[in-house]
Amino acid sequence: MHTVAILALDHVVPFDMAAPLEIFGRTRLPDGRRPYRTRVCAPSPQVRTEGFALHVEWGLEALAEADTVIVPGCSERAPAPHPEALRALRAAAAAGTRIASVCVGAFVLAEAGLLDGLRATTHWAAAAELARRYPLVDVQPDVLYVDNGQLLTSAGAAASMDLCLHMIRRDLGSAVAADAARMSVMPLEREGGQAQFIVHEHPPVPQGSTLQPVLDWIEDHLAHEITLKAMANRAGMSERTFSRRFREQTGSTPLQWVLRARARRAQYLLENTDHPVERIAHQAGFGSPTAFRERFRRVVGTTPQSYRTAFQSRPTAPQDRGGVQT
Template sequence: MHTVAVLVLDDVVAFDMAVPLEVFGRVRLPDGRRPYRLLVCGITREVPTETFTVHAPWGLEALADADTIIVPGASEYAGAPPEEVLAALRAAAARGTRIASICSGAFILAATGLLDGLAATTHWVGTDLLARLHPKIEVRPNVLYVDNGQLLTSAGAAAGLDLCLHMVRRDLGSAVAADAARLSVMPLEREGGQAQFIVHQQPPVPKGSLLEPVLSWIEENLGQDLTLEAMAARCRMSERTFSRRFREQTGTTPLQWLLRSRVRRAQYLLETTDHTVERIAEQAGFGSPTAFRERFKRVCGTTPQSYRASFRSTA
């Protein structure tokens, strides 16, 4: 029997914690046997969540018996985990234990140093912070999960379902995993590949910046054929000077900013209107439906149709 330990710390996110219990607890082999034994472990027996208190029957010493350790997210992203927790996770990794994080649990796993030099992900809201706090980690913001073999990380709590099902499939094969997915009312593989659905926010521009007027003009004219030359002329600068100052103040290029703005406009239209893809491509300034589909998928990791199916407002 494979032992899965779910490590719950103060302010654990309730849904993150429930995900591995839901998935691994429902797995059955063809003969009806349960292949996983679940342990809920903590530093203390009573662990608060944002809505209720969790009883943790096992302490950190139980991690020594685990084949897999799951680290759910906590409500505070950047808080330093207790050293005894970090030591227990490092010791488990040294024994070859598989360790996976869900959502902001990646911050706890990152604090051990075990992810240094590896790729990882977390909820898209926290990817920039994770990269800033742990520059040795290759943070991938656009995926549902990252599997490094022994160490795995997932994006938001829902992506934790994908990750847990992925581990079941790795352990027991696709047929058993597919059955677990049906019991959890989840597809074994989500449409759209392994991409987080992200509303891409633009980098902040300093107040009073010379770029503020031109950025407002860009937002108001996304449906037009905007060129670098036109944007530079709007600021009465050469293209070279405009590009340099734009990157200095935003950390990105004018054309990349324009692409992100157009994608955000398209996301809004896909969510709130019944407009055809052809009309949205025109309204957002992509020129053609083909260009729209290709660039939207490059940025969002999924097609416009799949995005609309997932996020179309019914209000």
């Protein structure tokens, strides 16, 4: 039997723990046997979560006995990871144990030094901070999970379910993983190229930046062609000087900035209007629908239609107690 140890640290997010417990706990082999045994462990017998206290039966010694260790995320109020927990994670990694993180649990793995030189992901809203704190980690902010073999990381809590199914499929094959997915009422693989749905914020611009008038002009003219030459002329600079100063002040090239601004405009229109893709392509400045689909997928990580299906605002219809619309 394969033992899965879930490491609970103070201010652990309950759903980050519940998702792996649900997926592995529901997994069955064709003959009905349970292939996984789950254990929640912690540095101390009682752990605070966001909302209640949790009595934990297993200590850190469970990490040494586990085949897989899962590190859930903790809230922003959580203290620094317990030194003993970090040592136990390093020892488990040295012994060849498979270790995975949920959401911002990637920060714990990074603090333990386990992600240095590896690709990793976390919730998109925390990706920039993970990259800033741990520059040796190759942060991938736009995927659901990253599998490095022994070390795996997932995005938000829901993405951890995708990661758990991926591990089950790796361990026991697609048929067992598909059955586990059905028991948890979710697809074996989510549509969208295993990409997070990201709201793409612009990089911050220094207060009082001389570029601000140009950036405002860009936002007002997204439906029109915007060239490097036009932006440089607007700023009263040569193209070379403008490009250099733009990157210095924003960390982005001018054309990358325009692409992200157009993606944000398209996200808003997909969420809040019923405009066809052809119209949104024009309104956001992508030109043809084909170019829109290709560039939107490159920036956001999924197709415009998949994004709309997931996020379009709709009036909530009355429901009876069984959840069936009336």
